[in-house]
Amino acid sequence: MLINVILSGGAGTRLWPLSTKLNPKQFIPLIEGRSLFQECTRRNKGLVDATMIVLHEDHLPVAREQALSVGLADPIFIVESAPRNTAPAIAFAALEAAPADILFVTPADHVIDVNLHYMQSLSQAVQLAEEGRLVTFGIEPLHADTGYGYIEHINTRVISFHEKPSRAIAEAYLQKGGFLWNSGMFCFRADAYLDALAEFQPTLLRSCQYVWEQKKKNIPVNASFYEMIPSVSIDNAVLEQSSNISVIPSRFNWSDIGSFDSLQQYLTAGDNWNHKNVFLTDDCMQDNFVFNQDGKPIALVGVRDIMVIQTSEGMLICKKGESQRVKEVYNLFTQSN
Amino acid sequence: MLINVILSGGAGTRLWPLSTKLNPKQFIPLIEGRSLFQECTRRNKGLVDATMIVLHEDHLPVAREQALSVGLADPIFIVESAPRNTAPAIAFAALEAAPADILFVTPADHVIDVNLHYMQSLSQAVQLAEEGRLVTFGIEPLHADTGYGYIEHINTRVISFHEKPSRAIAEAYLQKGGFLWNSGMFCFRADAYLDALAEFQPTLLRSCQYVWEQKKKNIPVNASFYEMIPSVSIDNAVLEQSSNISVIPSRFNWSDIGSFDSLQQYLTAGDNWNHKNVFLTDDCMQDNFVFNQDGKPIALVGVRDIMVIQTSEGMLICKKGESQRVKEVYNLFTQSN
Numbered sequence: 114m115l116i117n118v119i120l121s122g123g124a125g126t127r128l129w130p131l132s133t134k135l136n137p138k139q140f141i142p143l144i145e146g147r148s149l150f151q152e153c154t155r156r157n158k159g160l161v162d163a164t165m166i167v168l169h170e171d172h173l174p175v176a177r178e179q180a181l182s183v184g185l186a187d188p189i190f191i192v193e194s195a196p197r198n199t200a201p202a203i204a205f206a207a208l209e210a211a212p213a214d215i216l217f218v219t220p221a222d223h224v225i226d227v228n229l230h231y232m233q234s235l236s237q238a239v240q241l242a243e244e245g246r247l248v249t250f251g252i253e254p255l256h257a258d259t260g261y262g263y264i265e266h267i268n269t270r271v272i273s274f275h276e277k278p279s280r281a282i283a284e285a286y287l288q289k290g291g292f293l294w295n296s297g298m299f300c301f302r303a304d305a306y307l308d309a310l311a312e313f314q315p316t317l318l319r320s321c322q323y324v325w326e327q328k329k330k331n332i333p334v335n336a337s338f339y340e341m342i343p344s345v346s347i348d349n350a351v352l353e354q355s356s357n358i359s360v361i362p363s364r365f366n367w368s369d370i371g372s373f374d375s376l377q378q379y380l381t382a383g384d385n386w387n388h389k390n391v392f393l394t395d396d397c398m399q400d401n402f403v404f405n406q407d408g409k410p411i412a413l414v415g416v417r418d419i420m421v422i423q424t425s426e427g428m429l430i431c432k433k434g435e436s437q438r439v440k441e442v443y444n445l446f447t448q449s450n
Numbered sequence: 451m452l453i454n455v456i457l458s459g460g461a462g463t464r465l466w467p468l469s470t471k472l473n474p475k476q477f478i479p480l481i482e483g484r485s486l487f488q489e490c491t492r493r494n495k496g497l498v499d500a501t502m503i504v505l506h507e508d509h510l511p512v513a514r515e516q517a518l519s520v521g522l523a524d525p526i527f528i529v530e531s532a533p534r535n536t537a538p539a540i541a542f543a544a545l546e547a548a549p550a551d552i553l554f555v556t557p558a559d560h561v562i563d564v565n566l567h568y569m570q571s572l573s574q575a576v577q578l579a580e581e582g583r584l585v586t587f588g589i590e591p592l593h594a595d596t597g598y599g600y601i602e603h604i605n606t607r608v609i610s611f612h613e614k615p616s617r618a619i620a621e622a623y624l625q626k627g628g629f630l631w632n633s634g635m636f637c638f639r640a641d642a643y644l645d646a647l648a649e650f651q652p653t654l655l656r657s658c659q660y661v662w663e664q665k666k667k668n669i670p671v672n673a674s675f676y677e678m679i680p681s682v683s684i685d686n687a688v689l690e691q692s693s694n695i696s697v698i699p700s701r702f703n704w705s706d707i708g709s710f711d712s713l714q715q716y717l718t719a720g721d722n723w724n725h726k727n728v729f730l731t732d733d734c735m736q737d738n739f740v741f742n743q744d745g746k747p748i749a750l751v752g753v754r755d756i757m758v759i760q761t762s763e764g765m766l767i768c769k770k771g772e773s774q775r776v777k778e779v780y781n782l783f784t785q786s787n
Contacts, residue, residue, distance in 0.1 A: 130747065390764075392779040392786070410467065410764030412779035415772035416756055427727075427747030428760065430767060435752035442729040442749035449729070 114214045115239060117157040118206040119188075121150055121168040121176060121221040122196045127372055127436075129443045130427035131406065138370065139221040140175050144379065148179055149370065150221040155183040160235060161217060164188040165209060167202040169195075195339035200350035203299070204310060204321040212304035215242050218347075219298050224379055226366040234363040238300035241269065246359045247309060248300040249352060251293025252367045257283035260371050260437055262295035262348070269359045274348065293362055297369065299347065300361075309351045317343045317350065373420050373429075373436035377402045402433070451551045452576060454494040455543040456525075458487055458505040458513060458558040459533045464709055464773075466780045467764035468743065475707065476558040477512050481716065485516055486707065487558040492520040497572060498554060501525040502546060504539040506532075532676035537687035540636075541647060541658040549641035552579045555684075556635050561716055563703040571700040575637035578606065583696045584646060585637040586689060588630025589704045594620035597708050597774055599632035599685070606696045611685065630699055634706065636684065637698075646688045654680045654687065710757050710766075710773035714739045739770070 125138035132138035139150040147155075158164060164185060168176055170192045180188050191205045203218055210216060217235065225231065238248045249271070251264045259280055265272040274295065278286065286292035310318040320342045327334050352358055370376050380402075390410045391403045397413040405411050406424040413421070420436065422429040427446070431439065462475035469475035476487040484492075495501060501522060505513055507529045517525050528542045540555055547553060554572065562568060575585045586608070588601045596617055602609040611632065615623065623629035647655040657679045664671050689695055707713050717739075727747045728740045734750040742748050743761040750758070757773065759766040764783070768776065 130749070390786075392782040394775055394778045410783055412467070412764065412766045412776070412783065413768075414766065414775050414779055415769030416753075416767055417769075419753055419756075419767070421767060423765065427749065428765065429749045429751065430753055430756070430758060431750075432752030432754075438731055438751050439749070441731045442751055445729040446747055446749065449727075 114162045114211065115160075116163045116165055116206070116210055116214050116216055117161040118203060118216045118218045119150070119153055119157075119164065119166045119221050120199060120202055120218065121166055121172065122193055122202055123220070123222060124196070125222060126443045127439050128370070128376065129439060129446070130424045130429055131373075131376075131404070131422055133426050135171070137172070137222075140172065140179065143376070144224070147183070149224065150176065151179050151183045152225075153219055153221050153223065154180055154185050154188075156225060156227050157217070157219065158183075158185055160232070165191055165206050166221075167191040167193065167206055169193055193339060194334060195336040196344075197339055197342045198344040199297075199347045200310070200314065200317060200345045201321050201342045203306060203347055204318060205325060207303040207306045208322065208325045210303040212302070212307075214303045215239055215300065216303055216306065217298075217300050220369070222370055223296070223298070224366075224368045224370055228365060230363060231365040234361045234365060235300070237269075238361050241359045241361075242300045242302055242305070245302060245305050245357070247305060247352065247355055247357050248359045248361060250296045250298040250300075250363050251360045252296050253362060253364050254287055254292060254294050257287045258294065259283050260375070261369070264293045264295050264360050265291060266293055266360050266362065267291065269361060271358045271360050274353050293360065294367070295348070296363070296367060305357070306351070309355050309357065313354045314343070314345070314350045317345060371437075372439065373402075373422060373431060374434060377420060377433075380404065400433075451499045451548065452497075453500045453502055453543070453547055453551050453553055454498040455540060455553045455555045456487070456490055456494075456501065456503045456558050457536060457539055457555065458503055458509065459530055459539055460557070460559060461533065462559060463780045464776050465707070465713065466776060466783070467761045467766055468710075468713075468741065468759050470763050472508070474509070474559075477509065477516065480713070481561070484520070486561065487513065488516050488520045489562075490556055490558050490560065491517055491522050491525075493562060493564050494554070494556065495520075495522055497569070502528055502543050502553075503558075504528045504530065504543055506530055530676060531671060532673040533681075534676055534679045535681040536634075536684045537647070537651065537654060537682045538658050538679045540643060540684055541655060542662060544640040544643045545659065545662045547640040549639070549644075551640045552576055552637065553640055553643065554635075554637050557706070559707055560633070560635070561703075561705045561707055565702060567700060568702040571698045571702060572637070574606075575698050578696045578698075579637045579639055579642070582639060582642050582694070584642060584689065584692060584694050585696045585698060587633045587635040587637075587700050588697045589633050590699060590701050591624055591629060591631050594624045595631065596620050597712065598706070601630045601632050601697050602628060603630055603697050603699065604628065606698060608689075608695045608697050611690050630697065631704070632685070633700070633704060642694070643688070646692050646694065650691045651680070651682065651687045654682060708774075709776065710739075710759060710768060711771060714757060714770075717741065737770075 125132035128138045241248045263275040392412040400417045402420040404422045418433040420431045462469035465475045578585045600612040729749040737754045739757040741759045755770040757768045
């Protein structure tokens, strides 16, 4: 059985104040009135046999409602009381699945054009997963992006993983070739992933199993139980350590909407941003981006290359190209609250 | 009798969204918790025998309260049902006064340091006013400001009035010398002003007299009566036409707070602006100005030389040095409402 595991536990703080802990980016209607979570669910449901959704318990109502609205009446919800990063989230899905089930793991907050390339990549990945490989999806880079990690490869063989690079290094990757964007999407048999955890992260696996067994016995598992689980990404926990890794070099259009700079491209492309009650001097029309969710009047005079995001939560004014730095002000904001 | 006539009828739209029609800039607490109206009232009350306040009827309660709070219990309020610019406003004050009274006319929304220079200028002005002259105050320019009109002069003799200049012309004025900023403050006998109106603006004077007589008979005078009065500034109506003009070249510190660029200097000087709930990346600390009256979080990332004004009315993001252009967006804003 092929199962789409949708990772919906993220808080998306790099998109503050649009995305907040209470209302993270994956559940906000952005693309023609649909959320990224709805887009993900819709995109994959026809391609798989079942859908599992891993998420924080606070978001269960909105996820249930949004899944239903795109025709997914009976997904399997895997509820966490505290977010523990991707390695534990996927472990819960693998424990829930049958050992031979293939898990197609997709973060809820990516933008992807479904086309033939997407189908082909998934098909290749499933084939390798059936052979027991841990498969990751790498995207052929379109530009020297500094917001993504990179995978160095030869065909489906992974040579090494690289952290988010500086601009100079990103440009060198692009020039040299043989580097892919690390998409954060994966495909593997449930037992292959659990075996890898047993080998590289035995403590993490044990604590996930413990929590899982408690829940199966209907013993309430609160946040402090979850806090015992190491908070580690699947990349650090398994992929960078295992030799049983394959990568699918993929050509479908993909973005992780990790910052306002990347979000902006999708919103303006479809003219899908809210310019209600926005007032601009003539010279401000072209080079600025204003998203006015709150609806209170916003006026711009003589400014260039800035992004303005107004929501009920707050107001962000960010130089274009610098939205990776939103976490700096988000940290100041959370410290003061 | 020396009477301070405080012109408080302005709407201050160049300071939108801080200043609004309902709550114009002169009544907003800006300087150490006091409004510019309070500062004006306080500054002059010890120097004059009486105070007249010309204002829109909507602002009578706030003006009464603010005047009382700075120890002025019994000013004379001259209430307009519609604003008709400065020439009619001063006409009403002149009609209310005795013919030989000296009117010291001061807009409510200026910032002035009271010092010896201020006293000297007022004293000189009163002397010339007693001789029947129409006296205007010119400020020795400190820089090539493009936001003010200029008065070309030799001593107290006015050669000509000049509109707000371009930067190049303003710099030429400063270099050449003999030019003063037109302050919008005046001093004259009530009868001298009414005589000048009779000569240059007979229609305006007659319509003001008509409204005035109706009010004296306790006949209600509504906005449509006021709309019949020509809306003209004292500069256009009288000063630029009369030969009976004198100017007092003055050296006191003065600003008309006509834009956020000028307001900003006064607020930051006293560290008197509101940076509650403002979050800045390190590189945003120095070159930006944020006034957060609303209190909702504002975050700045990577931007330079911008002014951000957030109030319950709306949000303005303005390039420093371009705040004269706020009227452009204000016009768009009012058209859409």
